[in-house]
Amino acid sequence: MISEGQPGGIDGEVLRRGELTVLGRIRSASNATFLCEAHLDDHETHCVYKPVAGEAPLWDFPDGTLAGREYAAYLVSAALGWDIVPYTIIRDGPAGSGMVQLWVDQPGDALDDDPDAGPDLVDLVPAGKVPPGYLPILQAYDYAGDEVTLVHADDIRLRRMAVFDVLINNADRKGGHILSGVDGRVHGVDHGVSLHSEDKLRTVLWGWAGKPVDDETLAQVAILRDDIRSGLGEALGEHVTGREIEALLARTVALLNDPVMPTPDRHRPIPWPAF
Template sequence: MSTDPVATAELTVLGQVTTASNATLVCEAEGVRVVYKPVRGERPLWDFPDGTLAGREVGSYLVSEALGWGVIPRTILRDGPYGPGMVQRWIDIVEDDTPELVDLCPVGQIPDGYLEVLRALDGSGHRVSLIHADDPGLQRMAVLDVLINNADRKGGHALRGLDGRVYGVDHGICLHAEPKLRTVLWGWAREPLAEELLTDMTVLVKAIPGELGDRLAELITDAEIEALEARGRALLDDPVMPLPDSSRPIPWPAF
């Protein structure tokens, strides 16, 4: 019987992502590259209980899997060199001269297949547009963010994998019971949701009172699980992507 090195193999630390807010280590597990975020390296936040970010990453992954969307790479809780933490499969990304999934461009020069989110001034005072791809995989990520109440969807958290799929990473500040949605993926605001997305969300909502809810209960509070179900039901009742409803709808920095 084959074993899963992500879950069972010893983690060998290769390096650290120094730009991350929390301790984020790049490791290898029997030839498989992963990201390891030990709980002891989490930076305290005023609005999220200490030591819960790793569990929220795993909970977000479970929601993505329950939807059948595969937006989030395989993510588990396990022990590592610096204690328990989140371990997630590494995603090799496309690196070419085409625009990123989320990018900036001069105002009035939006590439084909991209949506404008807002206009602003860059660090040199030039007028630029914040844009993102009009891509079905990225749209599923935007819907997932509404469901899991993602408080920090930066542009750099949306990855175009070498396998042609779109992946989202960094879900430590998700699944709060209070409204927290901050995302750069506002290009579909006010647009109706496709029927296939609603079908998948119906499956998710029905699963929450059962096995999915039991698994989530090991990671987040009952109130947070109830809020997740309520967000799902609200989208099904009004199947339109929401508009920003706070004074800070986009995380800072945006990338």
């Protein structure tokens, strides 16, 4: 029998207990990433599966830790209460243990052909033509050699995601890692290179750099701080090091003591490619 009272609801229980069937590989991902279907009784749901065995080695992150970092990022997101990271677990799958995350259904591609649809939440627009409600990030040239501006929406959902990225020290917030769901929510995915103890923040969400953080957001950050000092810190310790948990706690305290968003004053502050 399936219960709706568990984390992730019915889909979450299907994810935890259901049989995973691989539908195909997501080729755009740098690590082995699969679209799967989870089946349990008469229920099914789509999900993303990233086996630890398919993780490419990185020079600055320990081997075999990316799946755990994805799950740890979900735990931080859940503690903040912002529903940024889709429901995520660690479980066995067809290629061994790995991260399994609920799939985010997005509007159909037909919207991309609508000239009145407007830019995406993160987009490139012609230089000098930043749309109302958008914040410019940097000037660049597209593949045709035309000057363009990287922009993102001045949207509270993105602003919270920017704060979240500061807290988890996200080294890879690309525009393509920001998903607009059909339910109106905005989710962030691909957090395998996060929670390092050294400063590695790389993001396209620099529109609020140097701006104050609002009191409502700070109240949630304070809750996260307290959670890290209690049960959350222990849960995170199964997936990241003690030093990395101390660094996460230090980032929450630093933001509460000086509630201003950081500025991109470090080397390569934007991931490449940006999408």
